[in-house]
Amino acid sequence: MPIAPAASDVFDREFLGVRARLIDIAATLDRIDRAGGLPDDNPRLDQIRRSARLLATDAPDRAAQIQMLFSLPYRDDWQKAR
């Protein structure tokens, strides 16, 4: 790639957008709670909580890892099951 912008420039440009999306997620979770909340073992809520924990790491491929969190597993012997 021809350019390598400084991380701080990328951060400055994206900061408000990231902030807004995080607040939006928080407000959505609050809204679900106000409506009575979900059982703790709700699998999709669990996916969201695990995603939030991934965000707090500094893994280099968080987007791909979160995608995998929301994906059905693949087994390479699927053709035998046909």
Added chain:
Amino acid sequence: MYFFDPHIHMAARTTDDFETMAKAGCVVVGEPAFWMGYDRSGVDSFRDYFRQLTEWEPQRAANHGIRHYCWMGINAKEAENVEFAREVIALLPEFLTRPSVLGIGEIGLHKNTPNEVTTLLELIELGMKTDEQLLFHTPHLEDKYLGTRMILDILRADSRIDRTRVCVDHCEEHTIRPVLDEGYWAGITLYPTSKATPQRAADMVEIYGAERILVNSSADWGPSDPMAVPALMFEMRRRGHAESLIQQLVYDNPLKFFSQSRNFQFTPPE
């Protein structure tokens, strides 16, 4: 800058969209046959749809200076009924020879079922018989990773496949690497809420480079944006990427991929 939208369902869009796209520099669209939002009641509905894609849509596009090409196939959702799918597959040969048809697509998987795989194998068989380029749809959301890996397994097991003549579409962060590593073209679809946004598509280009990547709007009857390719161009510019890189993504790459189809005849605008 001129651009292609190599995957868009104009049959589900208005003429205004053709105009808007033409004004933004669109010169070629590729329209794969797909699921129209409801299951068709019989094989004649497919025949009419294939006529629409090969007769009417090219005309509508031409009125705006856009060349319209299409792909013939039965989508993964309707492929679940294997008997019905066979009737549709039997229709395909007469359409594959039409002058604006690029190959077989979009075909693939939806819920990754055994029946879908059976139909898919028969579609690939037809494609190999008549030496077609292939355009694969990969499933949505939680089914995407599994379905993409299954499609790659199926293709890897078939020694007749020329990987440079295959596009695996709707790639995202968790599926693009194996598609590119195995030598296929990787489609990235720009959607407002699912698939990839222009920002995330630009990220993937920064990570993997632009070679063998095709970006498209897949705009259809659902939430989607026929101006998604220009939105990506804008995002790339905003990040300071070279015009040559943007042109490679939105023009040179689809031109190269489409040119591998025997029916693709295109004179670039002066």
